[in-house]
Structures are given as structure tokens and as C-alpha cells.
Amino acid sequence: MSETTDAITGASILLDEVTKQYPGQTRPAVGGLTLEIPAGSIVMFVGPSGCGKTTTLKMINRLIEPSSGKIVINGEDVTKMDGDTLRRRIGYVIQAGGLFPHMTVAANIAIVPKMLGWDKAKIAARVDELLELVSLDPSIYRDRYPKELSGGQQQRVGVARALAADPPVLLMDEPFGAVDPITRQRLQDELLNIQSEVQKTIVMVTHDFDEAVKLGDWIAVFDEGAQLVQYDSPERVLANPANEFVENFIGSGAGLKQLTLTRVNQVKLNEAVTALPGELASDVLSRVQGAGQPLAVVLDKRRRPVRRLTRRQLSRLQIVDDTIDESMPVVGDQATLNDALDTMLVASSETAVVTGRRDAFLGVINVQTIMEAISAANAAAAEAEGDAPVGLNSGAIPAIAIEGALAANGHDGGNTSEDLQDVEEPR
Numbered sequence: 552m553s554e555t556t557d558a559i560t561g562a563s564i565l566l567d568e569v570t571k572q573y574p575g576q577t578r579p580a581v582g583g584l585t586l587e588i589p590a591g592s593i594v595m596f597v598g599p600s601g602c603g604k605t606t607t608l609k610m611i612n613r614l615i616e617p618s619s620g621k622i623v624i625n626g627e628d629v630t631k632m633d634g635d636t637l638r639r640r641i642g643y644v645i646q647a648g649g650l651f652p653h654m655t656v657a658a659n660i661a662i663v664p665k666m667l668g669w670d671k672a673k674i675a676a677r678v679d680e681l682l683e684l685v686s687l688d689p690s691i692y693r694d695r696y697p698k699e700l701s702g703g704q705q706q707r708v709g710v711a712r713a714l715a716a717d718p719p720v721l722l723m724d725e726p727f728g729a730v731d732p733i734t735r736q737r738l739q740d741e742l743l744n745i746q747s748e749v750q751k752t753i754v755m756v757t758h759d760f761d762e763a764v765k766l767g768d769w770i771a772v773f774d775e776g777a778q779l780v781q782y783d784s785p786e787r788v789l790a791n792p793a794n795e796f797v798e799n800f801i802g803s804g805a806g807l808k809q810l811t812l813t814r815v816n817q818v819k820l821n822e823a824v825t826a827l828p829g830e831l832a833s834d835v836l837s838r839v840q841g842a843g844q845p846l847a848v849v850l851d852k853r854r855r856p857v858r859r860l861t862r863r864q865l866s867r868l869q870i871v872d873d874t875i876d877e878s879m880p881v882v883g884d885q886a887t888l889n890d891a892l893d894t895m896l897v898a899s900s901e902t903a904v905v906t907g908r909r910d911a912f913l914g915v916i917n918v919q920t921i922m923e924a925i926s927a928a929n930a931a932a933a934e935a936e937g938d939a940p941v942g943l944n945s946g947a948i949p950a951i952a953i954e955g956a957l958a959a960n961g962h963d964g965g966n967t968s969e970d971l972q973d974v975e976e977p978r
């Protein structure tokens with residue numbers, strides 16, 4: 552599949568009036584769904600249990616065959632293509648990684664490259680590269696078995712495996728459903744970091760609306776039969792829910808959810824005095840006082856924060872040592888302001904230390920910054936503009952009405968099934 556731009560390696564996906572009718576079921580699990588998924592974007596599927604999210608996802612790589620309709624990837628109709636060939640071009644991640652327990656981490660990651668006939672050296676190099684990408688040290692993890700990994704580590708290996716043959720599309724079915732909330736937050740941040748490097752097209756099913764808001768460029772809210780209720784940016788779904796169904800789905804605290812829309816790297820961080828182990832504490836203290844700061848952040852040789860020292864602590868110390876403070880509140884710069892606030896609350900601290908690539912120190916974020924960002928985010932959401940991709944269900948609606956709706960929307964509309972009802976039954 553060809554690249555859309557230099558940066559984006561992902562492919563566009565079009566579900567064209569796709570229907571899935573399971574044998575013996577009275578109603579289709581997916582009814583006439585047309586959905587445009589732009590190349591290089593992350594699209595999140597949300598909706599109540601049994602509404603057809605997984606069925607829709609699995610029709611993209613044809614683990615489930617559509618009863619009718621077309622799947623088009625980068626302009627190519629793949630509906631009739633050999634399923635195995637198709638699936639080698641599409642990474643697939645499921646809950647808990649779905650790793651083969653009797654295979655090492657390296658062997659798990661190497662499955663698709665092996666099937667594609669890559670030579671051993673190329674596979675070994677790719678395995679190590681991917682383990683680095685998902686923040687697992689290859690020398691420690693490549694020969695381990697899945698049971699020797701934590702849930703979060705298994706999930707990372709699952710992502711590495713899906714990316715092995717550099718597919719343009721990644722399908723993820725509740726990938727972070729089985730891990731604890733803190734690990735989940737880290738994995739989400741990591742996925743965003745990885746995505747900023749690889750720019751794949753990612754389609755993810757989730758039960759967690761906050762996750763959809765955090766990760767999604769676009770959110771598709773489905774009701775039963777994969778009826779698309781709203782397909783739009785997280786900002787606009789939060790600010791203008793299409794109807795009561797979406798409102799209920801968002802749940803309470805939509806205002807606070809705006810916090811999930813802003814990442815730490817989007818707000819101005821506070822500078823902080825930094826210190827290195829081995830420095831005279833009195834020197835550091837005078838820098839802290841000179842800068843009018845309450846504390847200094849101690850960094851290791853790779854500029855990773857290890858602890859914080861208040862003025863009082865500094866006045867009692869002779870030499871700054873490299874003791875690590877495990878309880879120091881630290882957030883990555885891809886974390887949301889919601890995550891940052893959580894981290895501060897857990898640590899009972901009004902500030903958190905912010906790190907970037909390879910955990911290097913970037914600055915400090917405080918509660919005040921977050922409060923200001925809530926107001927700014929709410930104001931911005933109300934004004935957010937721009938075109939949403941096409942999304943609609945044909946279902947029982949006459950083709951002519953769909954064409955009309957497409958034309959009316961210029962193929963760009965913030966489309967909802969309500970829009971179509973407007974077309975079908977003018978009020």
C-alpha cells in the first residue's frame with residue numbers, strides 16, 4: 552500500500568455500506584454502515600455492550616466476513632482478497648496481548664515477519680527495535696515467556712507484535728481492558744508516543760469513554776446494530792453531544808472530561824531549579840532562593856528526575872545524593888491533565904514533575920495551570936470547527952436520501968443518524 556504523505560504510513564479505510572447478519576439472528580449486528588477512517592488517524596469505537604463494535608472492527612481485517620458491502624483500504628477493495636494476505640497487512644491487538652504462552656517474547660513478535668519469509672538477522676533486529684519502541688529492554692525481555700511478564704508488559708509485547716511487519720493499519724480490541732488504571736494510563740501515553748513516530752491508522756474498540764477522548768482523533772458512538780449516533784472529534788462530542796443517548800454515554804462531568812482533551816505537553820510548564828548528585832546542597836539552595844522557587848529537582852546522569860528537595864531539606868544536607876524517591880509524582884508529557892491531576896492527588900502534592908522522551912526532565916506542572924486549562928479548554932471546545940469524516944448508516948433509508956445527505960454534507964459532515972432522519976423525515 553502506498554504512503555499517503557511522507558509522515559503518515561497509515562492507510563485510509565472505508566467501510567462502504569457494510570452489513571453483518573449472523574445466521575439465526577433476527578437483526579443484523581451491523582446494519583449498512585458507511586464509515587470513513589482517515590489515514591494516520593486514531594478512531595475510537597464506543598457504545599453499549601453488544602452494539603456491534605467488535606463485529607465492525609473484525610470486518611476490517613475480515614476475521615468476520617461482511618454479509619454485504621465493501622471494505623476499501625487505501626482505495627483498494629479488499630473485500631474479496633485472500634483473508635490471510637490481508638491480515639498480514641493489518642496489525643491486530645487484543646486484550647492482554649493475546650500472546651502464545653509457549654513462545655518467547657521474541658518468537659511472538661516474529662510471527663508475521665517469519666510468515667513473510669524475512670531472514671533471521673532482519674527478524675532479530677526488528678524484534679529488538681520494536682521492544683525498544685515499546686519501552687522494554689531487549690536484552691532482558693526478548694527470551695522471556697509471557698507468564699514471566701506483567702499484564703502491562705504483555706500488552707506492550709502485543710503492540711510490538713502487531714507492528715512487526717510495519718502494517719499501515721492497527722486494529723485494537725479493548726487492548727488495555729485487563730490492566731490496572733495506572734498501567735493503563737502509561738500504556739495509553741506510550742501508544743500516543745509510538746503513534747507520533749509511526750503515524751498508523753488505528754481503530755480501537757473501548758468501553759472507556761475517557762480513553763476514547765484521550766486517544767481518539769475521531770470518536771464513533773454506536774447504538775445497537777452499529778447504528779452510528781455520532782462521529783466527530785472528541786471536542787465536539789463532549790461539547791455538542793448529538794442527542795440524549797450520547798449525553799448519557801458521556802456520563803456526568805463532561806466539563807471535567809475536557810481535562811482529558813488537553814495533554815501536559817500543550818500547557819506551559821513551570822521551570823524548576825535542577826541539581827545533580829554530588830553538588831553542594833548550599834549551592835543548590837542559593838540557586839533555589841535566587842530563583843524564588845520552593846524546591847529543586849535532582850536529576851541523574853541521563854537527566855531523569857530522581858527526587859525533589861525542598862529548601863528545608865537542602866538546608867539540612869551537605870551533599871546532594873542520588874537517593875531515589877519512588878513516591879515523587881511524575882507524569883509523562885503525553886499524559887492528560889486529568890492524569891496529571893490524579894497523580895498529584897495520589898501524592899498529596901500540588902505539583903508534579905514532567906518528563907518527556909526517555910523519561911528526561913522537562914519541567915513542573917501545578918494545580919493552578921490545570922485549573923486555568925479547564926477554563927481555556929471549555930471555551931475552545933465551544934468554538935471548535937472543522938470537518939468530520941463521513942459516517943452514516945444506510946439501513947432502511949433509501950439510497951437517494953443517502954446521496955442527498957452526502958451531497959448536503961459535502962462528504963464532510965459531523966454526520967449523525969439524526970442528520971439522516973432529517974433527510975428521511977423532514978420536520
Ligand SMILES: Nc1ncnc2c1ncn2[C@@H]1O[C@H](COP(=O)(O)OP(=O)(O)OP(=O)(O)O)[C@@H](O)[C@H]1O
Pocket residue numbers: 573574576580598599600601602603604605606607
Ligand atoms: N458469532 C456470532 N453469532 C451470532 N451472533 C453474534 C456473534 N458474534 C456477535 N454476535 C451478536 O452480534 C451483536 C454484536 O456483537 P459485538 O461483539 O460486535 O458487540 P460489541 O459492541 O463488540 O459488544 P461488547 O462491547 O460487549 O464487546 C451482539 O448482539 C452479539 O450477541
